[in-house]
């Protein structure tokens with residue numbers, strides 16, 4: 001681990017990137033956030049991007065499970081043992097960097113100010129190292145989670161065609177919008193029975209955002225309901241690696257291409273994620 005931390009630090013010194021930080025949210029749980037985040041991240045890596053997934057479903061994390069990794073450290077270890085962020089990043093043979101959320105303990109809600117400062121200072125090192133940092137959020141939004149969401153550059157909403165998922169996705173967007181109306185919203189529809197269902201779902205959500213929030217919602221794509229996803233979760237191999245030519249994999253790879261291109265020009269206006277995070281936590 002020390003060797004890995006050292007090697008990551010060296011890579012950092014030769015890096016001058018500026019990460020797009022994306023919160024992946026849903027409202028309703030179990031709609032596919034973690035599976036899409038991990039597979040989208042892997043698809044971006046195939047395109048030559050440097051990507052980190054930070055599992056912010058702290059205490060109930062499962063990014064490492066979906067990747068079939070046995071995380072040696074998780075966020076709470078960084079906080080409690082004052083580790084450096086490079087010591088808790090796992091680097092897989094697939095090239096994806098992850099920070100595990102850990103399981104079987106509480107949440108980030110009650111951490112001390114000292115721990116929080118250490119956490120934010122450590123995260124600061126990451127901004128210039130990656131092209132994309134995905135924050136895989138749990139269902140709903142705690143006060144702490146909301147601060148991370150509001151500090152991100154972009155929001156990626158995952159919804160399914162189920163009415164409960166659609167209403168929860170809208171509630172989540174409305175909630176975020178009332179706190180910061182300028183955050184760009186992107187949408188991916190998961191578990192579609194067919195194209196028509198996916199298009200109808202995305203249109204409904206786009207229309208409702210436009211009508212009630214006067215807010216553009218950009219649909220990146222649709223992922224079909226596909227048995228390869230279930231099979232891959234069971235095998236603990238991400239579906240884009242387990243079955244790269246399945247319908248779900250092809251859809252996610254297409255989504256990655258759309259996503260990588262879509263906001264390059266808008267990125268120039270992005271402010272530092274850490275600066276925003278610091279100011280939101282200072283308010284507590």
Ligand SMILES: Nc1ncnc2c1ncn2[C@@H]1O[C@H](COP(=O)(O)OP(=O)(O)OP(=O)(O)O)[C@@H](O)[C@H]1O
Nearest residue numbers: 029030031032033034035139191224225226229233
């Ligand atoms: N496209 C799909 N086709 C078939 N099954 C899917 C698909 N996407 C997700 N699933 C199923 O849904 C389950 C939940 O997915 P996932 O853990 O990614 O959801 P989540 O939104 O991250 O959940 P949580 O809110 O608990 O974090 C998966 O284990 C898988 O069985």
Ligand SMILES: [Mg+2]
Nearest residue numbers: 033034057137
């Ligand atoms: Mg999840």
